[in-house]
Amino acid sequence: MPKLRHLTRLTLSVIISALCFAQLPAVATEYYVNPTIGNDNNLGTSKDAPIKSLDKAKRIKLQAGDKLLFAAGKTYWGSLVLNNLKGSADKxxxxxxxxxxxxxxxxxxxxxxxxxLRGIEVVNSSHLQISNFIILMAATSLDRIPPTVMTSISSSLIACSFASAFSFAVCASGAISSSANA
Known part of the structure; x- marks a missing residue:
């Protein structure tokens, strides 16, 4: 009987150790960016505590399945650089x-x-889906001048280098000059 208890304990120890060291699949994370209520000291993992700037957003180490979500209807200044991001076909x-x-x-x-030079730049990345952005290269009055919606993305506004398996959808772009009138 003592041998059976010892064997049972040994078996349980092996099972518990295996469970502790087993690699669990990584859970995808949603990151939120909002220039109105955000703060770049936040982690950005909650709509209630988003980050604020494109500069902070580009420094997030996104993993396969992660989402980088920007508050719709808001305006962001600068350029979003997505560098060395590796999604996968299923994530x-x-x-x-x-x-x-x-x-x-x-x-x-x-x-x-x-x-x-660009509103969004994708460098050395794969399996990205980018959607729902309006990119303007210059602005004087956003209220007076609507952007031109394009069916394809201009390479001068969004650039990709060493990137594969990504898509753009429902994006718009436009160039606004200071002499334009509504």
Whole structure:
């Protein structure tokens, strides 16, 4: 009988050790960006405590299945660089928007890339899905001048290098000059 107890304890120890060291699948994380209520000291993993800037957003180490979500109807200044991100075919990295303001009917986030070469740049990355962005290269009055919706993305606004298996959907882009009138 003592041998049986010892064997049972040994078996349980092996099973518990195996469970402790087994690699569990990583859980995808949603990151939120909101220039109005965000703070770059936040982790950004909650709609109630989002990060604020594109600069902070580009420093997040996104993993396969993660989402980087921007508050729709909001305006962001600068350029979003997505560098060395590796999604997978079954777990792409999603960069898109979320509805923050129930009063807003705009599902897009606006990136004003004035003085930048690109609004969104994807470098050395794979399996990304990017959607719901309006990219403007210069701006004087967003209220007076609507962006031009394009069926394909201009390479001067969104650039990709050493990137594979990604898609753009429902994106718009436009160039606004200071002499334009509504």
């Amino acid at each position: 792409p990295i999603i960069v898109s928007t979320y509805i923050d303001d129930k009063n807003s009917d705009d599902a897009h986030a606006k990136i004003i890339a004035k003085g930048m």
